[in-house]
Amino acid sequence: MTPSPDDPRLRLSGIAKAFGGIQAVRGVSLDVRRGEILALCGENGAGKSTLAKILAGEIAPDAGTIALDGQPIHLPDPASAHRMGIAVIYQELNYVPTLTVAENVLLGRLPHRGPIVDWDAVNREARAILAPLAPHLDPRLPVAALPVAERQVVEIARALSLDARVIVMDEPTAALSQQEVHRLFALVRHLASTGVSVIYISHRLDEVFSLADRIAVLRDGALVDVWAVNQTNRAELVRAMVGRSVEELYPRRESTPGEPMLEVRDLSRVGKLVDVSFSVRTGEIVGVFGLLGSGADVLVKALFGAVRADRGEVIVGGRSLGLPTPGRARRAGIALVPGERKEEGLVLGMSVRENLSLSTLSAISEWGFIKQRTERTHAVEMVRALQVRTPGIEVPVGRLSGGNQQKVVLGRWLQARPRVFVLEEPTRGIDVGAKVEVYRLMENLAEEGAAILLVSSELPEILSMSDRILTIADGRLTAEFRRGAVTQEEVLDSAIGGAAA
């Protein structure tokens, strides 16, 4: 059979995959056209990543066939997917942390002269590949030294530079802020205009509507709907995904903040943070917004003592911790939900139950012995409250889907009932239905008197959930806004404005 222009770029027929007894993907048949951007939506655990991994040649489907430009293809391993021109950006990032940005971008195809790597060419080519997405990123830095968002950019840049016919992107923007997202979209649209087909997986519905040509919805592993983007709307999409309508994404509330609970004074770290001072009162949610490299991530880690600050003071409930250590911060009642769940949030070999109780061990134990029943009850309660989709609390947490893992990271600290919550991208990878639950939980916590610092790259989330919004750029706080009295543009401006200054 010769390929004809009428054949779809990619045709999936009856693809199915089960893990043990869980049917992750059920008979999915789907066409992706040439130069089309197809969004793939669905709840946490719906089977999106499984489908992506099948296309990456990483998981073999139990049933079904795949055809590329009319030719049936077989993908026994990632290398053959590569050869076929299918590039996949994974939800859980895959990089070699000790290698430099350039080496990661050009992994497996480093320019060389004979057996000698041509380092000038490596850096030059990497810079060219990175230019449209992150013009300021130095390709000679080790990836380990970069914040999550920049690591994600490196991944994306690598995949986009592969000359692929099909690109699958599994939540590429989960840690990116608007500016990077805009650059990414421009690039993706450009690629699509040259005939590349893109499968775009995301929980950010705004992005889906602004980028996609068509939207496909997976539910419990089955394809339930496919629409052209102008034939549907947000409400309908959400209903298809979660099976009910989600009325109010951001629960509103009246807040009456009390005494200052968290006070930060002159927190500084060479080259990263400059005299950062602010406070969060009981019952208050303070949002922090910054672009790539703004220092928001360092601020979070320094607050908890996971990154050592050079100077400054952290005060909780009127008592100074000096420069905190993680142990002291926890005992003082600070909780940190870190941004990168796989590396910082979870012990992957441990069960869901064990991960959930990691920060409350002393509270659920007597004489150093863990109260087994209490631990189990708490775990079951948390799993239900956050709608974690898992076969049971004894399953290793690494087997859950990305969004469900994120819920476990969140749940750990919800149990600890701390006085100060520092949330770094708390809803990263969480579906719309569960997001509402998370926001409600945040509201409840604030109402019960917790002080919450919310660091997020999602502007609507920051704008709707925060009582006050702080912007950070180049390690300095650049502006403060009150809720309701500010627009996205203003916040963005002061986040960028600082960077330019």
Add this chain to the structure above:
Amino acid sequence: MPLGEPRPSPATGFDTATSSPGAHDDLRSPPGAPVHPTQADLSERGARVTLGRLWDAGIGLLVVYAAIVIAFSQLSEFFLTKNNFLNILVGVSILGIVAATQTMVIISRGFDLSVGSTVALAGVVTAEILNAGGSDPLAVSGAIGVGLAVGLVNGLLITVVHVNPLITTLATLSIVRGIAYVWTDALTQSFPGPNLRWLGTGRVFWDIPVSVLIMLAVFVVVWLTLRFTTFGRSLVAVGGNPRAALLAGIDVGRVQLAAYVISGLSAGFAGAILAAQLSAGSPQAANGLELNVVAAVVLGGASLAGGRGRVWGTLLGALIMETLRNGLVLTDVSSFYQMIAWGAVLLLAVVIDQLRRGEGS
């Protein structure tokens, strides 16, 4: 195995704090089953004993052990006797006590190579105290004190100064052994027989040697600690992902320090028992013990990368090694061949374990 997903930990009944369901049966739910299982559902699942879990629970090791026992019972008529069995148990007690606590160190992503030297120095100190007229309890306390000191030095260097554990304990291995030689002028220090006899050759109940009971007690305590205590859980978390443990507010340094101190204490105590068995403290004692200890722990199913270990597996590993040694001696095999056999069994057991794990996932 998908790249982005972690390798599922092979779970076992013997598994310490990470009691994860190994078999995929545990994940089975009928198609169309409710997405959010009921409360009973959630906590019951994964608790069931399945064939897969039994297999995971160290059956491979048991098979190796049975094979060794059967082989030697064919080769020597003295092998399968009660007395010889007690010999094996006494022979394994020192190794066992030290290996039990080493399991904790290895689970926390650490390594303690100084245990053999600590046993020796503790034995020397025991003998010196007794010869200077000290009482039995004082002598044992002295031995434990030696262990405490070595454990603290190891732990502080590793957790405060952040020296690599392998290098740190390799250095203290040499230093502590050296101190034992200098102190004794390289001479074995005998002490009068009646001292510490209860500890060395005492027997209780059905003729069970005291040292064997002590070893079993140590194993039970370590198992309880790993399975049921906050400290045990912290050890597993620190070994599994130190960064996540830190950000969960666990005092990673303190947990690791405690592991080294416990390892030192147990080596010190084992030194007193060995001295009691020999009625002497010798600076050469327990030479190379650290390798047997690490071998037993790894044979037992612990991961050298941390985060996973099985206490009872360690006991089985120690038993396999001692039984092998005992059988080879009984069958008059030269010590050179013993070395070869030792290595072969270590490889065999680890290979079987690897194959089993491959099947499990």
